[in-house]
Amino acid sequence: xxxxxPPPLRSLxxxxxxxxxxxxxxxxxxxxxxxxxxxxxxxxxxxxxLSALGxxxxxxxxxxxxxxxxxxxxxVLFLGFVWAAENQAPIRRFRRNHPSVSVLAIxxxxxxxxxxxxxxxxxxxxxxxxILMVLxxxxxxxxxxxxxxxxxxxxxGLKRTPMGLLLExxxxxxxxxx
Numbered sequence: 001x002x003x004x005x006p007p008p009l010r011s012l013x014x015x016x017x018x019x020x021x022x023x024x025x026x027x028x029x030x031x032x033x034x035x036x037x038x039x040x041x042x043x044x045x046x047x048x049x050l051s052a053l054g055x056x057x058x059x060x061x062x063x064x065x066x067x068x069x070x071x072x073x074x075x076v077l078f079l080g081f082v083w084a085a086e087n088q089a090p091i092r093r094f095r096r097n098h099p100s101v102s103v104l105a106i107x108x109x110x111x112x113x114x115x116x117x118x119x120x121x122x123x124x125x126x127x128x129x130x131i132l133m134v135l136x137x138x139x140x141x142x143x144x145x146x147x148x149x150x151x152x153x154x155x156x157g158l159k160r161t162p163m164g165l166l167l168e169x170x171x172x173x174x175x176x177x178x
Contacts, residue, residue: 007150007161009046014144021142033139038172040138043147045163048137052130059126066122074110074127081106082169096171103170 013019025033041048060067081102085095095102107128 004162004165006046006049007043009050010044014146015044015047019144021144022140023142025139036141036143037135037138038167039143039147040141041134041163041167042161043143043150044138044141045161048134049162052134055130055133056126059122059129063122063126067126070110070122070127073113074106077106077110077113085169085171099170099172 025036027033056067056071081091081095085091085102110127
């Protein structure tokens, strides 16, 4: 993980306010929608991290123990999936061919574990809600010229940002920067 550098925090004006442009994605063109999501995830990754941490802190204030248990379960399952995908060829092929199903499987198994532990509500609101907010923003946020240029420049060093590493672990690095 040496050399991993987070990108700069984008301005609130660029992220949400007046200069931000939003539009519902064309659901018939899944490749274009996927490209928009990946590029927005790369460009706004610092903003998304800060937003998710804010929501997690809010939930953690009210349910700290259950949030911690939920976060540990999801982390262990995600790391187990990445390990299995790197060491088992059929899982690696499935991850590359079906990245959305892979993420949903991790979330579903996490949900099942947490329901056994009694932390379902904390999982849904503390972990899944920030992910949902990030994906909604990344889906509807139109890319600006600055966003496109920076993504082209960052695509060369894709594996050196936290989101680039996450996208690589999910088998999506070839999509980014296009």
